[in-house]
Structures are given as structure tokens and as C-alpha cells.
Amino acid sequence: DTGVSQDPRHKITKRGQNVTFRCDPISEHNRLYWYRQTLGQGPEFLTYFQNEAQLEKSRLLSDRFSAERPKGSFSTLEIQRTEQGDSAMYLCASSPGLIYGYTFGSGTRLTVV
Amino acid sequence: RKEVEQDPGPFNVPEGATVAFNCTYSNSASQSFFWYRQDCRKEPKLLMSVYSSGNEDGRFTAQLNRASQYISLLIRDSKLSDSATYLCVVTRRGANNLFFGTGTRLTVIP
Numbered sequence: 001d002t003g004v005s006q007d008p009r010h011k012i013t014k015r016g017q018n019v020t021f022r023c024d025p026i027s028e029h030n031r032l033y034w035y036r037q038t039l040g041q042g043p044e045f046l047t048y049f050q051n052e053a054q055l056e057k058s059r060l061l062s063d064r065f066s067a068e069r070p071k072g073s074f075s076t077l078e079i080q081r082t083e084q085g086d087s088a089m090y091l092c093a094s095s096p097g098l099i100y101g102y103t104f105g106s107g108t109r110l111t112v113v
Numbered sequence: 114r115k116e117v118e119q120d121p122g123p124f125n126v127p128e129g130a131t132v133a134f135n136c137t138y139s140n141s142a143s144q145s146f147f148w149y150r151q152d153c154r155k156e157p158k159l160l161m162s163v164y165s166s167g168n169e170d171g172r173f174t175a176q177l178n179r180a181s182q183y184i185s186l187l188i189r190d191s192k193l194s195d196s197a198t199y200l201c202v203v204t205r206r207g208a209n210n211l212f213f214g215t216g217t218r219l220t221v222i223p
Binding site: 031033035040041042043044045048050055056091098099101102103104105106107109 | 144
């Protein structure tokens, strides 16, 4: 297992387009998280899955955002009708339990033009 | 009020110096504590967990003061490779996720 993988690494899109990001967590980890990070800020929590169940969503996750984790394996994060304010690094992390912390993927850097 | 507050810095220190960062957390129900390191345009990576009794990993020492609700990280004999942003991270009872501070930026100067 090579850790948490995210795809794509970079995405440039025009305002109003839809984008989808993928995350493959560490296979033994049942917890999967999505965070967003902008310049000069720490990562901000978006949503959390335990296995295939989405157990928590942040207020940051507007109705344009949707996340799935079918079969409790990989996860996707979709942003519909992108806005310039969506430009950020989107980080996926997995964990076997909070006391162990997270392992992050390399992130997907989104630029909305 | 933010869950975690850190001085953003930057801290510019010469090689070989000792530098300390503090962060404060707002919720007394916070349970687990970590320091993460993040290099420019990279993902955060776990540096060390912070235990109640304090813990050391080589040149790095982490301490927790539950009464005052702050966490510290001490770096001794700074190396150029220590230049990065250091993120203070906590959990909270009843929450399913980690809470990150904004990070403290360290630059070690030759």
C-alpha cells in the first residue's frame, strides 16, 4: 500500500463547470475525510465517511458539493457549478481512528478561472 | 471562537537555534493532540502526537498543558530542512474529525 492517493493533482476549470476528484485511502482505514485548504489557512473539515456511510458534513459543504464512498473503498468529491471561491487545495485523508491522526493524500489543487 | 489558535509567524531563526511554538485550544473536552508539518504546496504530514506527560522525538519535544489549554513544540538545533509550516491539531470529545490551526511558519536561515 502506497498511502493515500488523490487524482488529479491539479485541475483548472472554467467557472460554472462541474469537477470531480477521486481519493483512494489506505485500504485498512475505515475512516475517510475531505478537507479544503486555502493559502495561509489550515485545512478545514468538509465531510467524513466511516466505511460507506457519510456521517458528518460541514456547513462549508454547500449544496453544490457532494461526496460519495461507494462500497467503503475510494471516495469522490464533486463540485457543481464551480465558483472562483472554490479555488483551493482539496485534501483527502484516511485514518484507522482519531487517536492515530490522519494520513493525507497529496491533494488536488483546483483553480477556477 | 476557533478551536485552535496559533501565532502564524513567520519565525526566522539561524541554523542551530532552538525555537518554540505554542498553540491554544478552546474546548476543554479536547482529547488527542498532534503536531503536523506541512511543506510549501505539499500535504500535511504527522510530525508527532502530544501526550499528557510530554514526549520527545529526537530534536523535537512536545508538551501539553491541559489546565491552560495549550500545546507547545520545541525544536532544538534547527536544521535548514526544518523550514516548513507547523500545524497544531486537536480532537474533541463527540467530534469525528481533527481540528487544525492555521499553522506557524518557520524559516531556518543558514
